[in-house]
Amino acid sequence: MRRREFLAGGTALLALPLAGCAHPPVVLDMTEATPTRIADERSLAPDPGSDEYAVVAAARGNDSVTRTRRGRLFYDTDTVRVNGSVYAVSETRVDSTDVTAYELRIDFNPDDATPTLGEIAYANLPPADDRRLDELIESESKRTVEGADIVVTYGTPAEVGDSVFVPDPQYDILVYEGDRYRVTITSRASTRKTYRYEVTRIASLSAFVDRIRERYRFTLSGLSEAERDVVDAAVEGGYFQESDAFHSVVERFHDHDALSRTDSDGTWLVRYEGEEYLADIEW
Structure with missing residues (x-):
């Protein structure tokens, strides 16, 4: 709401x-009550860069698409708007697999900042690490608590990409604006589920809004x-x-x-x- x-x-x-x-x-x-606001009450308009948008865009050009995820993608609605059209989305779990997932923990104020594996400057991180840490490092780097200050879920190696930390850490010290942070990696058992997505075009945006008006x-x-x-x-x-x-x-x-x-x-x-x-x- x-x-x-x-x-x-x-x-x-x-x-x-x-x-x-x-x-x-x-x-x-x-x-x-603009048409967009009315439609927002009964449907989701995902951002073009989101997983929801990508799934609908892919599925509407095929009979269906499958994606492997930690959990469901469409929690609150099965009605999605993409490029001026409204679609009904079905999300069906078809398989599940036990996997090992990873978390990265960063201590901004470690007792010992001497590297065991090595150190890397934040500016030299590959995209797989930079995109996970960018906003967190910038907003939280001055906050310190006992132990890990932030914990970042990385997922499985297949989901991570070319990381210097996961699954086999190459560095255990991260240098950011002159400060030295301790990096540790933990692993845990997890389940990845495979979902099949099918989409059916319901109506144009204007026709969809007209139906809402008529009903409500x-x-x-x-x-x-x-x-x-x-x-x-x-x-x-x-x-x-x-x-x-x-x-x-x-x-x-x-x-x-x-x-x-x-x-x-x-x-x-x-x-x-x-x-x-x-x-x-x-x-």
Whole structure:
């Protein structure tokens, strides 16, 4: 379910009383329902560089594709958008294999920084190591705890590529901006699963959104003055006050099917005063 920035503590909360809980007890937020936002509620639009995108792009040109992974790729949805089309994705486990996986542990403040195997400058790491360590080293290198400061999952040798650490470490000291870090490698038993992916085109993006509108959209009308004040505030920037009018409005939403819903929150597609909104509600 979509969550706006103020729900995570953004500036819209600054006008609220700060005593007690930092998060408001109730929320009604109504934002413009663009086609992309509507589609986001019922499908996944993976980044072009992601595994999800690559699998769908490969499978749609073939009867199916298989990939070996640590676990499922599509956890939350089986509906995916790629290049303006919407696809249904099936993910079927067809095999599993026991393998040895590796983890790299880095101590930023070792008791002894004398190399046993050798030392390597961070700038000289091959891509297989650089892409796993780049952001972690930059963001965490000044943080020190007892023992390993960061642990990086490398996976199996086949997944790692041309690493200088896995599976047979060539170095045990990493030099970064003049600091010397101790590197150790651990291994563990793991399971790799093979999945078969099949994709079926459902519709274009516009047709997909039209189906969602037909199934879920309703018109919010016949409001009392107090209820209208709640909804107008929600449109302007969010409504956060516990009130009878708020709960009355929430009951109106509960009379209709939500795009997504739990016991305490939900998202609805609604028309109000001639405009279309996605309504996020916490009660």
